[in-house]
Amino acid sequence: MHRWKPVIGLSVLALALSGCSGGGANPAPHRTAAEKPKPYSGPLIKDAWSSLGGAPSRMEIKQVERRGDRSVLRFYLTNPDKEPRHFSFGTTIAGSAYSNLHFMLVDSVGHKAYTPLYDGGDKTVGSDLTIMSAYPGARYETILEFPPLPESLDRITVVSPTTAGEFTGVPVVDGQGPVKPSAPTPDFFDRPAPGSQVAWPVRGLDAPATGGTHDLYGITEGEIKSTTSSGSEEKVGLRTDVLFEFDKATLSAQARAVLDQVASETEAKADPAKPPILITGHTDGRGAHDYNMSLSQRRADAVLNELRTRLGTAYRYKAEGKGETAPVAKEGGTDDESARQKNRRVEISYQIKQQTSGTGTSHGTQAQPGGAAGPPAPFHPDGRTVGSGHASFGREAGDKRRLDVKPFYRDGAYLVVVFDIVNLGPDTGPGPTENYSGSRGGTFGAFSVTDPATKTVYSGVRLGKEGGAYIDPGWSAFRGEPGTDNRGFFYVPAPPPEVKAVTFNAGPFGDIPNVPIE
Structure with missing residues (x-):
């Protein structure tokens, strides 16, 4: 029987994740x-x-x-x-x-x-x-x-x-x-x-x-940071567990090494003509709202000061704290601790410089987050x-x-x-x-x-x-x-x-x- 090669649709393809048991995987065969x-x-x-x-x-x-x-x-x-x-x-x-x-x-x-x-x-x-x-x-x-x-x-x-x-x-x-x-x-x-x-x-x-x-947005997640990129803007999310000790707003020694790398990437990509570089602090859902707002603001201020030290006055900066009001993961479920860890973050957002593509195609001026597109x-x-x-x-x-x-x-x-x-x-x-x-x-x-x-x-x-x-x-x-x-x-x-x-x-x-x- 001929079998069509269809793509599976949102409402009709998918299988319920509840009630399923995962299976094993076979490694790819060797190719010459x-x-x-x-x-x-x-x-x-x-x-x-x-x-x-x-x-x-x-x-x-x-x-x-x-x-x-x-x-x-x-x-x-x-x-x-x-x-x-x-x-x-x-x-x-x-x-x-x-x-x-x-x-x-x-x-x-x-x-x-x-x-x-x-x-x-x-x-x-x-x-x-x-x-x-x-x-x-x-x-x-x-x-x-x-x-x-x-x-x-x-x-x-x-x-x-x-x-x-x-x-x-x-x-x-x-x-x-x-x-x-x-x-x-x-x-x-x-x-x-x-x-x-x-x-x-x-x-x-x-x-x-x-x-x-529509702008297309891609998401990458690492152990220290996540990045959301389009052709015109980028947002880097740094986990505060890496930047700060619990309940503190003083940057750790590890945080400064992380911010060295972030500052280098920001300098390569951010457009000084389209300010500001926005630094936003976030907490998880635990604790009082007023305290979370204060802590997230102080953490955003600390990151702003470090970036300004590295990048100088060619850029304008703005820091704000949003406390627990803008979570990226739902807390209270079976993966509650993982969700809270994702929500505790400082985000650095900026507009990307527009550069000429070096791909050899006639695509002209294109944004290149994370390096030139192929x-x-x-x-x-x-x-x-x-x-x-x-x-x-x-x-x-x-x-x-x-x-x-x-x-x-x-x-x-x-x-x-x-x-x-x-x-x-x-x-x-x-x-x-x-x-x-x-x-x-x-x-x-x-x-x-x-x-x-x-x-x-x-x-x-x-x-x-x-x-x-x-x-x-x-x-x-x-x-x-x-x-x-x-x-x-x-x-x-x-x-x-x-x-x-x-x-x-x-x-x-x-x-x-x-x-x-x-």
């Missing part, structure tokens, strides 16, 4: 230089399972076109089934009813994501699939409009709301001629022949419309399985799943984490309340990546500083029959270029070591 795969040079095509209703599809991304005040994604859909199918690419029932095409464009070097244009109401601008069925073998031209892209971009990543997931290496070109499909639109009762090229009806192509442009990835078909883990779910832990990990790969400033989750039965697949989201958010918030040398943990990349959307499958649908395998992916900040293999922290499936980065 001769086994290194050759770069892919074919068309940008993936088979997928479409969302909300479920139907097989073959998707070929052609290009993204610059069209003045907007951009146009142009791609093709083919129904490989034997019967007519209705494709749905909305992420909600209402969105599906309006035939919304909820794709996303990701600039992996510029740390930006672009979401579709809407017509002033609830409908996306472009192809209208509302009442049209796709007949077997016909190739349906599809278009979708987005906000304008920077002139410097020549490649971009397209994220589909299907099990195909991400399409890297999509060309960005100057549009030619009117914004409309190049193929004819069949009438409702027409039955296009296999091999023919047609187009869906379109709506709102020239009408005023609005869309979203080039955007070419189109990247999934590789072989390099490690596996098993887990059991359900009240009696009788439902079995296997996670098959593929080689990870770099896309600009990010690492793409790729895997299949296989339903070993006996049930018919995950239900809408089951998920892998964990405490971090996103479809796979319970999953992360660790650099085994530094113990630095890399978590999912999100849209916006406090956004709830991530670069992952979102609400994609998938097949749940026993024996089917379902593709998952998500983006994390890329580790330094010298890191060639990482550990995949796969939640209930356990840790899978030695996953190569290709």
Whole structure:
């Protein structure tokens, strides 16, 4: 039986973390230089399972076109089934009813994501699939409009709301001629022949419309500090247990060594023309509010003084204490002490200098938190399985799943984490309340990546500083029959270029070591 390679969705893929037992992991097999795969040079095509209703599809991304005040994604859909199918690419029932095409464009070097244009109401601008069925073998031209892209971009990543997931290496070109499909639109009762090229009806192509442009934020966590970075700003969180003794605001000798490193990084990245460098103190939830506010302010002041000593007067500084009012972890649960430790912190935030990218692409001026981003990835078909883990779910832990990990790969400033989750039965697949989201958010918030040398943990990349959307499958649908395998992916900040293999922290499936980065 053919098994589709779908991406697993937030509401329908995921398996409940409660009632599950973790499984073992198999290390990646040894590879020789001769086994290194050759770069892919074919068309940008993936088979997928479409969302909300479920139907097989073959998707070929052609290009993204610059069209003045907007951009146009142009791609093709083919129904490989034997019967007519209705494709749905909305992420909600209402969105599906309006035939919304909820794709996303990701600039992996510029740390930006672009979401579709809407017509002033609830409908996306472009192809209208509302009442049209796709007949077997016909190739349906599809278009979708987005906000304008920077002139410097020549490649971009397209994220589909299907099990195909991400399409890297999509060309960005100057549009030619009117914004409309190049193929004819069949009438409702027409039955296009296999091999023919047609187009869906379109709506709102020239009408005023609005869309979203979002900064991408990546999170890394080490034993001493955590870092949240976008293309324009960075926030470094230092654990106060490292900086201060309990209930004190006097910096320790270890703290000064830590701040030497932070000051060096800040000097390299912070933009003096966009002040201030903001230092914010935080406590955990224990103790009286007034005392926590005072302690957090005194600790912020102490860090400010040390940074000013090292960085001098070229920067402006501001310190504030927020006490227990802005926790980053929920206290009072089974991991209460760990949560309190995360909440006891001093954060250093600043705007990042804009520098010219040295990646050799035409991406122009880009922010470079943590060093220069690599080039955007070419189109990247999934590789072989390099490690596996098993887990059991359900009240009696009788439902079995296997996670098959593929080689990870770099896309600009990010690492793409790729895997299949296989339903070993006996049930018919995950239900809408089951998920892998964990405490971090996103479809796979319970999953992360660790650099085994530094113990630095890399978590999912999100849209916006406090956004709830991530670069992952979102609400994609998938097949749940026993024996089917379902593709998952998500983006994390890329580790330094010298890191060639990482550990995949796969939640209930356990840790899978030695996953190569290709």
